[in-house]
Amino acid sequence: MRRTRRSSPHLRIVTVLGLLATLLLPLGLTVAPRATAAPAADPVRVMPLGDSITGSPGCWRAVLWNRLVTSGYTDLDFVGTLPTQGCGQAHDGDNEGHGGELVTNVADQNLLPGRLAATRPDIVVMHFGTNDVWSSIAPDRILAAYTKxxxxxxxxxxxxxxxxAQLIPMNPSSCAACAQRVVEFNARIPAWARATSTDCSPVTVVDQWTGFSTAGDTYDGVHPNASGDDKIAARxxxxxxxxxxxxxxxDPGDPGDPGEEPGACTARFRAVSSWQGGYQGEVTVTNTSASAASGWTATVVPAAGARLAQVWNGTHTTAADGTATxxxxxxxxxxxxxxxxxxxxxATAPATAGAPAATVTCTAKTPAA
Structure with missing residues (x-):
């Protein structure tokens, strides 16, 4: 496991003793340091991911960076294919906040894999979906993009x-419905995160909505001002x-204990047919790792109150909230x-449910290295 190093006074002691030894060597004297600096670990790579709230200029990143460094987290590297975009204070400005982007477009166009390959993050910090909500894209579709x-x-x-993040509030003058749409979308995120999180790759929800005021913490009803930046960084x-x-x-793929461990896979949902009160669905699980898988597990979160009633080519259990494994x-x-x-x-579904939809994720068992 890799941890960030907090700066240590022992490193300063070693530096002073080393200088003293250099000065005394011509006199035939030596000084042996009492401590030796440990080899530097690779920094932990953190990708801030999102739209203009993250990247244009996204000054909450500068506030967060400086608070982390001041608190002693010295082995950090904020990463992204975009450089710093202002903010007027020194910080590691690399980021993946593309102004105007929709998370659904990033998913549909497969834009993220190339950005990940170029930056290799260990942690992703994501505030993404404001433009989708503004565009009145359905929460199910946005969450499907999150899953992808x-x-x-x-x-x-x-x-x-x-x-x-649960998105910061939004109340632009040109979109009277946006404020409520954010509320409704944010309400769906915790259940999605519980269904998507795994032991090896946990998903943590960060509430950026509560206590944030579009009147006092944004300059246009959408983008944070200095007060908003402070609040976002604090969360x-x-x-x-x-x-x-x-x-x-x-590192990705570090050797672990002998046996089997979760591997990379993707899951894709397709509605085969539907009728009032239910539908037939299909999920395709694909092994995307470089190793053969000996088994897989898929999680299905049906939308609009639907529940799986019958499954073939697999065995299933259903939780109280309708999530099926x-x-x-x-x-x-x-x-x-x-x-x-x-x-x-x-699946059975309420008579008032719309078109069949479900959020699906998976894990595969692959041999440990």
């Missing part, structure tokens, strides 16, 4: 730590510090790299 991005993050690093700080204190694995059958668990397995199900 998380899957791509785990393909980059199976142990990715992911912090996801990110304890969640990120907790992850840093717990430590992150040294499906494990492979005896004959379809083994998947070569790139191979897929499909299971089907029938």
């Amino acid at each position: 991005l998380v899957t791509q993050m785990r393909a980059s690093d199976p142990d990715m730590r992911i912090l996801v 990110w700080y304890p969640a990120l510090a907790a992850v840093l204190d717990a430590g992150v694995p040294q 499906v494990t492979n059958a005896a004959w379809n668990g083994a998947l070569a790299p790139g191979a897929s397995a499909t299971f089907g199900f029938v």
Whole structure:
């Protein structure tokens, strides 16, 4: 496990003793230091991910960076394909906050894998979806995009730590409905995170909405001013510090204990047919790791109050909130790299439910290195 190092007075002692030894060597005297500095670990790489609230200029990142450094978290590297965009204070400004971007477009166009490959983050700090909410995109579709991005993050690093914000309030003059849309979308995030989180790659929800005022903390009803930047950084700080204190694995794919461990996979939902009061769905699980999988588990979170009633080509359990966990059958668990397995199900749904939709995620069992 890798942890950030807090700066230590022992390093300063070693530096002074080393200088003293250099001065005394011509006199035939030597000084042996009492301590030796440990080899520097690679810094923990943190990607701030989102839209203009994160990147244009996204000055909460500067506030957060300086608070972390002041608190002793010295082995940090904020990463992203975009450079610093102002803010008027020294900080590590690399970020992945693209102004105007929709999270649904990033998912649909597969823009994230290239950005991950270029920056190799250990932790992703994500405030993303404001433009989607403004565009009146359905929460189910936004959450499906979240799920796809998380899957791509785990393909980059199976142990990715992911912090996801409940969005700051929004009340632009041109969108009277936006304020309530944010409330409704934020209400869905905790259940999505519980269904998506894994032991190896936990998803932590950070409440950026509570206590944030569009009147006092933004300059246009959407983008934070200096007061808003301080509030956003203050909410990110304890969640990120907790992850840093717990430590992150040294590298993606570090050798672990013998046996089997979760591997990378993707899950895709498809509605086969529907009727009033229910529908037939299908989920395809694909092994995206470089190793063969000996089994898989999929999580299905049906939208609009639907519940899985029958499953074939897998076995399932359903939680009280309707979340279903499906494990492979005896004959379809083994998947070569790139191979897929499909299971089907029938779901019951309220008569008022709209088109069938579900958020799906998966893990695969692969041999440990």
